[in-house]
Amino acid sequence: MPSGIALAIWTVGMCAGVCFVTCSVLRASFLKYFFLNLYVIFAFSADLLRQFVLRYYGLQSPEYIYAYYYTDCLLTIALFVAVISLASRIFAELNLARYVRFVAVLLLLGTAGFTYAVVAQSTERLATKFAVELSQNLYFVGLVLTYLLWGAVLKLRETRTRLVQMVLSLGLYFSAYAGSYALLNLAPNYEVVQYLAPILGCFLPISWALTIMRYSEDSRLTPARLVAVPR
Amino acid sequence: MSRKLGALALALGILVGAMELKTLVTAHGKTAVILANGVSPVPKLPPSSSN
Numbered sequence: 061m062p063s064g065i066a067l068a069i070w071t072v073g074m075c076a077g078v079c080f081v082t083c084s085v086l087r088a089s090f091l092k093y094f095f096l097n098l099y100v101i102f103a104f105s106a107d108l109l110r111q112f113v114l115r116y117y118g119l120q121s122p123e124y125i126y127a128y129y130y131t132d133c134l135l136t137i138a139l140f141v142a143v144i145s146l147a148s149r150i151f152a153e154l155n156l157a158r159y160v161r162f163v164a165v166l167l168l169l170g171t172a173g174f175t176y177a178v179v180a181q182s183t184e185r186l187a188t189k190f191a192v193e194l195s196q197n198l199y200f201v202g203l204v205l206t207y208l209l210w211g212a213v214l215k216l217r218e219t220r221t222r223l224v225q226m227v228l229s230l231g232l233y234f235s236a237y238a239g240s241y242a243l244l245n246l247a248p249n250y251e252v253v254q255y256l257a258p259i260l261g262c263f264l265p266i267s268w269a270l271t272i273m274r275y276s277e278d279s280r281l282t283p284a285r286l287v288a289v290p291r
Numbered sequence: 292m293s294r295k296l297g298a299l300a301l302a303l304g305i306l307v308g309a310m311e312l313k314t315l316v317t318a319h320g321k322t323a324v325i326l327a328n329g330v331s332p333v334p335k336l337p338p339s340s341s342n
Binding site for chain 2: 067069073111
């Protein structure tokens with residue numbers, strides 16, 4: 061069984077997810093940010109399933125390992141769709157939403173094809189290795205997409221506060237995970253480093269919930285606050 | 292048509308960039324993969340031998 065700290069982080073993360081969905085419903089934003097809500101609902105369901113499997117089989121059991129990595133693959137796809145939904149909203153005013161969806165489908169198929177091509181070379185169990193690799197590859201595609209999206213937000217002088225903050229949260233989230241991975245490699249023996257990834261898992265629903273609670277759909281940022289562009 | 296080709300080029304560029312970044316980040320990694328989902332404890336990687 062995981063330690064008390066891990067269980068506490070797990071509980072906080074699940075409560076944060078419930079908090080975000082509740083705030084979205086209360087602020088009548090559930091459908092506006094449907095794919096973000098869907099990701100958080102999937103994450104909550106995956107955590108419930110993982111907790112159930114962990115309770116019955118244990119942390120290092122094959123059942124928990126497979127439940128963890130297969131649900132993780134589904135969650136990464138859901139997160140990718142959430143990033144694309146934000147991109148669609150940002151580019152909607154330029155009538156480019158259709159092309160954003162086209163790029164998204166190409167990216168998803170391309171990543172799946174690339175992953176299959178890599179995994180097919182290996183003699184390991186194909187389905188499991190494919191799930192883990194696809195999850196990791198999509199994570200990096202999501203990371204690059206989020207940074208491109210942030211660039212677009214700055215370039216287009218996007219002023220919708222909620223959109224800007226949600227994209228920024230995603231950028232921080234992906235970057236912090238990469239940072240925690242680096243720390244895990246630099247100092248694998250420190251116990252506190254093991255808790256970094258689960259703590260970061262709480263960050264996204266909390267930041268989205270705060271954004272939904274603090275700002276309305278009509279809230280706008282002044283472009284000058286986004287970036288000072290020299291003329 | 293040119294917009295569709297542009298979209299195709301963009302998708303390929305993102306994919307290549309992402310895979311380059313992955314290679315850079317994970318090339319010297321000794322620990323498990325990067326996973327960006329959820330708050331549950333991360334188990335070890337699935338067994339690598341076929342079963």
